Amino acid sequence: MNEFSILYGFLNISLVLLVSPLFMTVIKKVKARVQERSGPQFLQGYYNLAKLFRKETLYSDYSSFISRIAPYASISILLVAALQVPLIWVPSQELVTGNIIVFLYLLVAGRFLLALLGLDSASTFGGMGSSREMSLSAIIEPVTVVVFAALAYVMGSLSIPEIFRNATLQFPAFSPTILLLSISFFILILVETGRIPVDNPETHLELTMVHEGMLLDTSGRNLALFELGHAVKQTLLMAFLLNVLLPVGMVLDVSVSALLIGGFLFLIKGLGLCLVIGLFESSLAKMRFFQIPNLFMIAFFLSILTIFVEVML
Amino acid sequence: MIVMLYPVCGVIILLLQLTQKKHQWLSLLGVIHSVLYLFITAILVLYPKTWDQNLFFIVDHLNVFVMLITSIIFTSASVYAVGYIGGLVKSGDIDKRSLRIFYFGFSLLLFVTTMALFSPDIALFWIFAELTTVLSALLISILTIRANIDASLKYIFICSTSMLFSFLGIIFLFEAIRNSTGVGSLEWSVILKEASTCDSGMIWIAFVLFFIGFAAKSGIVPFHTWLADAHAKAPSAVSAVLSGAILNVGMYGIFRMTGIVHGTGVAYQASLLLLVFAMITMSVAVFSMLCQKKLKSLIAFSSIENMGFILLGAAIGTPMAFFWALFHMLGHSLIKAGLFLSAGILHRQYKIPTRTGEDEIGDLFRLQPVAAITLMGGFAALIGMPVFPLFFSKVGILIACAEVSIWIPVLVLLLFAIAAAALIKFYLSIMAAEFPDGEGPAPYIAPVWMIIPIITLLLFSVMIGIMMLPGEESFLLAAVSDIGIRVNP
């Protein structure tokens, strides 16, 4: 808990909060360009958040204290998770001692609160959204844990900064395992953030919405907090993929210039990944709900393959 | 000299009984008779020095121990009978004349059982055992209902025909002793000494034929069929005595004979035979318990099962097995008598036997809370719950069995589990049955004389279950050595 780690904490959180709305809007922009629409301007994400923060918040008269505390609880959980995932600067002495299991269970906590919120307002859509969200998470959870376990196995340690530090040291090694890992990570991101093959983020059509269904009854500042939380989660997972696949801008020993260059490179890599996500989304149609486990089986198979490859070769 | 008091007091009481007419006096005499015998046995237990001063009877730890059990059971049954038979007389089930026969038979049964236990001579023992059969058959048929007479007839035919075979066994034994020592004798002590020198073929025939008779007396399976009907149909005071005391006489005979055979070359075959019979008895008894509809026949089958278990202890034949078999006999008699007595209260309450042959028991906890709780306590004791003595004897005998092979205890434990399931299944079925309101029988207020013996029996069994009385362990070890098994110190 020295002053370096406090600085790291502050820097990391502010970077995450700054960057995540931008990445969300970039993905929307890419999808719109593919459909020859001009799409929202780059700062649209920030404008939406500002507007929502100023609007009035509505609560249903059936809802209990869950609707009141859920937004604050889920955003604070995600910010603490953000503390553990260094985007640019890998600190020597981490602020919160956490490993990938704590990170995973924090994500589960966020999802749990969201599901309860869906049920709280006694509406059918909320119930349907949380039931689907919970069923999907029940299937994807084993895959996530195995993917992270493979990552820990490949990088040789459980704590996240340690993983990133090992990744940067053996960077030029374009080994097959890293490639396989990043594909299963990519599928993981799609599922966690509710992208096209699993769930359609833009629509309110009850047939297809999963993540939106739960947030149907939130409004004003609560909705803003949830939107921000959703964006932060996406950035964290993208950071995992980026810092493992091409840890080119990672800063091990801190200096102002290295931080600026690292930040800039991270932005470039992030935008590139958003481009890939946008293109992937617009190239696929939404899968039928009960076909989704087959997609997860691919991710599961790839992660187990990673361990076999690592062991056999 | 003390032992001579038994026959003297017995004759006096029997003569007095012939003179009396009214129920109070008759029942009082019955109680005095059994209390006197309990008092004499207590003196015998406390002063072992006085044992060998008498001229006719032989007295050793084994028969004093079995006599102690018998006198306790007879005392509690006679105290219980004061209320129970009084109730039967008031409801007209027994008339004046058969009442005198009942009490005369009851005291005569006690007298004959004592004589059987203390008789020095194996043939005399056989005769008195035969007389116990006759007298208990008389007591069973006292209610002159057709079912009772049928049950007592079965009892007589099965037991006495098998006993004839054991008399053949005694004749073979006499001939064997005569061949080896020149002068034949039927004294227990002489046979015990001479057995090892006799020709093993004769001893083996004698043992098997003797076993047939006394297996019937103590309800071992192929000969057990009379027990369920006799105990279920008899008045509860009588069935308590039958289960508690008369079965032990049969088992006492088997113990003596196993002791005799123990020294000879045939010991291994004998214990194998006993083992097979014990296992068959327990399995048949346990499975027939599962589909019993009537309370007293369920309890009767559990007596068969426990007798099978005691026989298992005798079959193993190590000093520890015999020690715990005797302990199990004491615990089982106490609990079984308590159970039959509380079943008697339910009998008086619900007027069993009813037409449909099934017990129509309802509103159990409202009408008879005390009987219900003692029944549950008795069932818990039979299952072998830790507070009760059967738990420790179960542990002791099964550990002795483990030396032969581990699979015997496992099988026996499974049988005990099924027995427990049968008992509880029955209790649950009668526990919550309700009469449509208004139709239930009038609550029967059991006189205090009927409840005291049940409570004392259960409390006494809990006492010996929890702690070994001061001299108890050495007394039982001495009894085991009296049987004829070398007890290394």
Next chain:
Amino acid sequence: MMPDVVRICLVLVLVSSAFLLSSRSLSNLVKNYQYQSVLLVLIATGLAVIEDRPLLFLIAALTLASKVFGLPAFIRMIQERMRIQQDIRFSYLHPTGALMVSIGIILLVYVCFARILHTLYAHNSLFFLGSVIGVSMVLMGLLAVCTRKMAITKVIGYLSMENGVLLFGLFVTELPFIIEFVIMVDLIILVLLTTLLTVGIDSSIEEYKVRLQKFHLWTEEEGAQ
């Protein structure tokens, strides 16, 4: 010489118990039992003469008194009251089958006892023969008990079993007299009780009460049932 007279009587005793199994009418059932007891008395006196044991004379007299005259008279009295002559009802084995089984029993007992008591069998002792015949008589009596429906016929079967035991007892030289005497008394009591009970079982219930009045044994109120 004398022993083979005894051997003839033994065989005759077996024949009598075979007859006992197969006779249909009650009255000649009792007559059979009487013949069997007479044969027993003859054996007893024969043995007394051969092995000059005065004790056996006393036993023979006792058997004559009780088993030839006493018990049959009592049973015949019971039979008149019950007015049932023909006991045609058999369970499990009809007379012919019963005879077959009894032959089988005698052979089986002979073979088994020969294997076990091979020393006695070797020098053909009287005791061995007595034991075989005694045990097989008891078994045949048991067969009679379980193949007859009527309780009174079961009692007679039981008595023939008791005769078998008595026969076997005779062969053992110094079996104390008291034992024999007391067995006799005990069995007589037993038979008395069973015959009384059988009176209840065999006749139908209504007659049962009337008949018992005649014996003024049990005064009955109606409440018993």
Next chain:
Amino acid sequence: MSELFIPIILLYALSGSVSLCIRKKRIWTVSSWTMGTAGLLLSLLSLYQVCTNAAGEICGAWHFSSFPFVLASDRLTAVFCFLIGTLSLAVSVYTPRYLEGMHGNRRKYFVSGCIPFFLLSMLLVLLARTTIAFLAFWELMALISFFLVLTEYEEEKTRYAAFFYLAMTQISTVFVFAGVILLHSLTGSYEYPSALPGSDPLTALSFLFLFIGLAIKSGVIPFHKWLPHAHPAAPSPVSALMSGMMISTALYVMFRILLRFYVPELSWGFLILAFGCLTAVLGVMYALKEQDLKALLAYSSIDNTGIILIGTGLWVVFSASGYPDIALMALVGAVFHTVSHGIFKGLLFLTAGSVVQAAKTRNIDELGGLLVRMPWTGGLFFIGVLSIISIPPFSGFVGELLILQALIGGLMQMSPLMQIVMLFVISLFSLTGALTVMTFVKAFGLTFLALPRTTGAEKAREVSPAMYIGPALLAGVSAVLGIFSSQILGLLGYPGMMPDILTLSLFLLITAGLVYAAVYSFASRNTRITKTWDCGIHAPTSRMEYTGSGFTQPVVRFFSAIYRTRIVYSKEYMDPDQCLFRNGTASIYLVRFFEENFYLPLARGIERYAEVVSQLQKGGVDRYVLYVFAAVIALIVILGWSA
């Protein structure tokens, strides 16, 4: 120091006998207070014992009818005694008010009398140090809990549950008894054996007997079928104790056996692991589909037993193949999870009991909207739910974290073949975690949130204060166990095993505070209470809400291989040749796999065999004498043959 256990035992016995013997009005409050003080003393004494790292001190040795009974306590026992102390304290506060809701005075005396004896028998099982003492107290525990399950004996369901429970405990006693006998014949004495080599077959057989006996009692899958019947049938404080404490006692004995009795073999580890995985996955699957609230909690106890068995199995596997550090981590995780499961399962059952008493029904589809009506009970149930689905700062998370860390550690260090096993266990372990989250979203969401579905739930009012102070105590202990877990483990001598949860929870609080301050100061503060949005039709009624089966229908479709559902429909027609349809019913129900394919056929088989055997008894004198005749002939043949 451990002699102090004796007065505590006497105090428990006193509080039990007070309520059983004295029939004064409301005597059960006195007996509950004595039980509470006994529980408090016990937890303080055990805390002291844990901290001073006391070695195994004898606290009493007697001879009951020539069998040695020795009681002693060491650190492992002290940890579980702490669990008994806390649970008895909470139950003693909860029971008096709960009993008011029961009808029948005699029943209230009976329940408040038997609970202290039930706790006493479990305490004695923990303290026992000779096999005979363990066996005696084990059977005593079974008997008393059978009586407690049987309190409401009017309903047929309770009697069926009680009979099923007794039959299974009898079978468990058979195996435990056989194990004890085998141990005696191996070691020749009744003392707890130490370090018997696992290789020789007899020892392995004795382990197998003991393992199956304990598995039946702790609800391992093939033998679990009695648990979801018995626990809900018992009154709530009793089912809290049974689920919380009795399962932990059985697992304590499992730890005691593996730690001290035997030197475990690798194959034993795989056996335990296999049973653990099977129980964890199937347990949570059945919990998911359960509609009865208390049965759902019972199934989730089975699921947690599975997780604990996975931890124990891992310890055996790692220590047998020579990886002591991750083995210790798995064991500490398993023990910690047992204790924390005991606490939060007790909390959940007590609060569920208040819900059931207030709303008069146990079916989740008839509850709803209770959080607004019963805020305290709802809040405490919420804390219980947070810890059971292992959310980081709460105690449920610590056990799962340690076990998962051991698994991934095993994945890193072991041979390739073992890695495949580790992978398989990791995926099953996390599947169980995810399904537990879904089960308790359903349990909490559908019972407490949204609109009440029936008038019973509508009229439910908050229970009296005593009935949520007890559970609040448990919630406090559970939170403390969770937050200070790494400090506690450090104190116990296992430092550095897990990340520091304290700093994590501090940061959570700080961030939450900062976010609230930021939003409060910058964003607009006006809020409005309106109707839930419902596409413009009138206000949504409770019939429009999601029901339990609807909520779990997607998962049932995914795992349809496991959930065999059976559709039963009946049709009625107006006319004889069946063309005008009048009405009909159709219902889908979950086939109770184990019960219908294993237990009921077995019971019917025994019943039929018993019928055949009892034919022996039907028949007159002739048939019985024929038996005698046949037996004599057989004996004579044996005579001849055996010469």
